[in-house]
Amino acid sequence: MFEFSITARAGRARCGIFRTPHGDLLTPVFAPVGTQATVKALTPTQLVEIGTTLVLANTYHLYLRPGDELIRDLGGLHHFMQWHGPLLTDSGGFQVFSLADNRKIDNEGVTFKSHIDGSLHRFTPEKSIQIQENLGADIIMAFDECADPTDRSYTRIAMERTHRWAERSLRAHTRSDQALFGIVQGGIDPELRAESARFIASLGTPGIAIGGLSVGETKEEMYATLDVVMPLLPEDRPRYLMGVGTPEDLIEGVRRGVDMFDCVLPTRLARHHAAFSPEGRLNLMNAVYARDERPIDATCDCYTCRTFSRAYLRHLIMAKELVAGTLLSIHNVRALIRLMEAMRAAIQDGSFEAQVPRWLEQWQGNAKRHASTPWRNQV
Amino acid sequence: MFEFSITARAGRARCGIFRTPHGDLLTPVFAPVGTQATVKALTPTQLVEIGTTLVLANTYHLYLRPGDELIRDLGGLHHFMQWHGPLLTDSGGFQVFSLADNRKIDNEGVTFKSHIDGSLHRFTPEKSIQIQENLGADIIMAFDECADPTDRSYTRIAMERTHRWAERSLRAHTRSDQALFGIVQGGIDPELRAESARFIASLGTPGIAIGGLSVGETKEEMYATLDVVMPLLPEDRPRYLMGVGTPEDLIEGVRRGVDMFDCVLPTRLARHHAAFSPEGRLNLMNAVYARDERPIDATCDCYTCRTFSRAYLRHLIMAKELVAGTLLSIHNVRALIRLMEAMRAAIQDGSFEAQVPRWLEQWQGNAKRHASTPWRNQV
Numbered sequence: 184m185f186e187f188s189i190t191a192r193a194g195r196a197r198c199g200i201f202r203t204p205h206g207d208l209l210t211p212v213f214a215p216v217g218t219q220a221t222v223k224a225l226t227p228t229q230l231v232e233i234g235t236t237l238v239l240a241n242t243y244h245l246y247l248r249p250g251d252e253l254i255r256d257l258g259g260l261h262h263f264m265q266w267h268g269p270l271l272t273d274s275g276g277f278q279v280f281s282l283a284d285n286r287k288i289d290n291e292g293v294t295f296k297s298h299i300d301g302s303l304h305r306f307t308p309e310k311s312i313q314i315q316e317n318l319g320a321d322i323i324m325a326f327d328e329c330a331d332p333t334d335r336s337y338t339r340i341a342m343e344r345t346h347r348w349a350e351r352s353l354r355a356h357t358r359s360d361q362a363l364f365g366i367v368q369g370g371i372d373p374e375l376r377a378e379s380a381r382f383i384a385s386l387g388t389p390g391i392a393i394g395g396l397s398v399g400e401t402k403e404e405m406y407a408t409l410d411v412v413m414p415l416l417p418e419d420r421p422r423y424l425m426g427v428g429t430p431e432d433l434i435e436g437v438r439r440g441v442d443m444f445d446c447v448l449p450t451r452l453a454r455h456h457a458a459f460s461p462e463g464r465l466n467l468m469n470a471v472y473a474r475d476e477r478p479i480d481a482t483c484d485c486y487t488c489r490t491f492s493r494a495y496l497r498h499l500i501m502a503k504e505l506v507a508g509t510l511l512s513i514h515n516v517r518a519l520i521r522l523m524e525a526m527r528a529a530i531q532d533g534s535f536e537a538q539v540p541r542w543l544e545q546w547q548g549n550a551k552r553h554a555s556t557p558w559r560n561q562v
Numbered sequence: 563m564f565e566f567s568i569t570a571r572a573g574r575a576r577c578g579i580f581r582t583p584h585g586d587l588l589t590p591v592f593a594p595v596g597t598q599a600t601v602k603a604l605t606p607t608q609l610v611e612i613g614t615t616l617v618l619a620n621t622y623h624l625y626l627r628p629g630d631e632l633i634r635d636l637g638g639l640h641h642f643m644q645w646h647g648p649l650l651t652d653s654g655g656f657q658v659f660s661l662a663d664n665r666k667i668d669n670e671g672v673t674f675k676s677h678i679d680g681s682l683h684r685f686t687p688e689k690s691i692q693i694q695e696n697l698g699a700d701i702i703m704a705f706d707e708c709a710d711p712t713d714r715s716y717t718r719i720a721m722e723r724t725h726r727w728a729e730r731s732l733r734a735h736t737r738s739d740q741a742l743f744g745i746v747q748g749g750i751d752p753e754l755r756a757e758s759a760r761f762i763a764s765l766g767t768p769g770i771a772i773g774g775l776s777v778g779e780t781k782e783e784m785y786a787t788l789d790v791v792m793p794l795l796p797e798d799r800p801r802y803l804m805g806v807g808t809p810e811d812l813i814e815g816v817r818r819g820v821d822m823f824d825c826v827l828p829t830r831l832a833r834h835h836a837a838f839s840p841e842g843r844l845n846l847m848n849a850v851y852a853r854d855e856r857p858i859d860a861t862c863d864c865y866t867c868r869t870f871s872r873a874y875l876r877h878l879i880m881a882k883e884l885v886a887g888t889l890l891s892i893h894n895v896r897a898l899i900r901l902m903e904a905m906r907a908a909i910q911d912g913s914f915e916a917q918v919p920r921w922l923e924q925w926q927g928n929a930k931r932h933a934s935t936p937w938r939n940q941v
Contacts, residue, residue, distance in 0.1 A: 219881040249877040265869050498628040502598040
């Protein structure tokens, strides 16, 4: 279980197969986010139709509602949400830390107030693992502290705590059908990142996550950090860049050797009427689309692009029809999954490095981060 | 075109085939409502999967947004919304009259304020037909006045106006690929209803609608009105009971000879967390379902019932996940379509009259009208 085989390479980029109890993942892979046990506005059938192979769910949210013990009692998260492929849960750390004034961190764990009802709760590494074992995802995360990268004096404290918590997470973990990944932290400080990469690599976990990126730093800082971290990670384990998912970042991540990504971006953009396209990011509320008979992207094979005009999608948005969110989510998630498929094929056939400039140019207009991605208040 | 063949009878109930340019309708048929060129929360593919054969769209809404001329210029409503089966539009009359203080009726037509931006508009029979020709549905409606059934002194005025407007609608209609139905009015006054039925029948339209029911009268009054009207309508034309769709009303309508129904009820209930079931109408927000592993209806063949537990659906509702509306809409529409399929099969095999008491009992708990079905303000 959790065997990782590399099937092709192109520079630092690689294609692989990651074995999980719920199926083999072809990497590099992009996972849409199902925060509350559903990818927003999409059914599991629609996820399968657009080529989704891995789904992420959020430990913090599911712990609070409906509760991890309820999900365990009803057969685990796969059965509860009827997603039969590989599932990944985060540790809950990122959400808790984003609660800002409503949480207090100490060396043992974090005490926080629920965003739902203000009730008081406490996460420790042991508690996070217990919750993730109750949920039962195939891939789970060590409890970590994601610190504000602009607060450099605090970054070392958070990193060292993350290392202690990784050790405690490993000791607490009992289920052999779950791969527990350690998480590299260290902000955007190259020395701390290198120290963290070496330490987490030394733990021997079946995969390694890179946390604390795409949380307010510049793209140059993110890529420079990956340039420090990636060469220090073991070649034979999948590397997971957490919370990253603009098309440009996927390309820049894959070329640096990242194997797994997740991001709310495609579904969040969909709910804000924005669609990825070769022309750049389209805001379909724009009046210019009122009589536009073209699909969002004539080259896209998704249901939305095969079926509906921009004019119709704009009408649904103007009329506040919720199905617009479904149709745009189908397209946006499919767009990122198609990009991953294209990158995998290019790594396999040797054309990856030649194609990177074209992809970057094609996706440039889509590359800007969404305005509502602040470091804090991600819940 | 628009040939109607009766294939079986059971008392006054009948099974038939109604030919339209976009396919043959097996009757009796239930049409979900796609007010704004989409059935709320459902894609056309999902509609086909649950056995939908006929969809209704609202002339008033589409005239205001995105505009009937835009839809005409983009290839008509079928192409715009990508519904390839038969479509039906209402005349816009019911919505306009439900605007209450924001409309003024005269013998020529109705002047009204848009519910979107307060702008002033005017519908006449000629305008309604022109809009419906621009939309291009297979089955369209004469412009009528639906009067408050509790205001009996006004009912005759509205009925006589409806008759004049039916004649004007017929004269205005030019497209041979659309079946224009006249509409019987007359409130709940048996003499007026009989007079209206005879008059509308005399116009020779390819189908006849019964309007002005399910707008505040009691169920007994509705059924008594059908008992007056149905025997006066030509046997060889489909009869369409507008806006009616509780399970009980479908059964009581079919046994009185109704061939077509439409109603927002299944999709509206879905958005209010309610599901049809053999146990009666379930409110899935109820805490009693928090750990209920059963589907909504173990006998139902819909995607929702084949896939998800009540516990999961309740979780989606509590977590305000919009996909709950999709999943409940799939079930509720399918439930009514299955009921129609069962009634058609029973009429064909001779068991209809024997089965009616069982159906009525089974659906009794679902039969109450939805609390938010006032006569006014349906827009």
